[in-house]
Amino acid sequence: MGTEYIEKGISFVNQKKYDNALECFNKHLEADSKNSIVLGLKALALMDLNRLDEALIYISKSLDIDSSNYESWATKGEIFRRLNKNREALHCFDLSLQINPKQSKTWTKRGFLLINRYGQFIEAINSFDKGLELNPKDKNAIYFKAEAYFALKNYKKALGACDDYLKITSANVFDSNVYSLKTKILMILNNFEEALAVIDEGLKISPDDDSIYATKAMILLRAHKYDEGIECVNKALELNSSNVIALKLRNNVLKGNLR
16 A cells, blocks of 8 residues: 555645545555554544544554554543543653653653643653753743742742743743743742833733733732723723633722722
């Protein structure tokens, strides 16, 4: 069996046309049902379609044929993670990394799981550090590392991780989160002026982010700048009427608790 359908399927995956990709992978598997690579590719397409139970079936078939494929173990771990089967996910990530420890993304996913499902912040930081040794510009790993240090109340290292993140210019989904996190740390340290400067930098990047306005409101009110703080509360609620922080701040203002 040639690779024509495999190549077409991969092309469709890259275009996010997962249904078309599945058709191609199925065509190949009709003639070569024991191809572990194609079974794994089919599992990936099913995962991206959020058909997680089916994806788990096919990645398991792939690993039954070739249990040495570290990418398949990483894929199975991600499927388990999305199914909220965290123990199984961690086991699969660990197996993948035992086979090939030079996977920065898998180290990051492992660390993320340790933070969000187990609260194992120190072990998570170790995972992020191993991933960052392989890819120092992994902004996801740096962001979650900052969050882990923040949870441990190690504000100096959390600030350092935030600064490391902001030195990298590529865009990332957590960009606004880092400004908010750094601002919260500075506020805890009672460094209000620097906190305001940082949050304003965040607003330049994400001018319509309600969470940043809510954080700025928190700083201004803590710094006794009430009129500006209330203005930011209103802006946050204008952007998102359900913003929990802004609603709480407005309630406290109405009750006179912040004056």
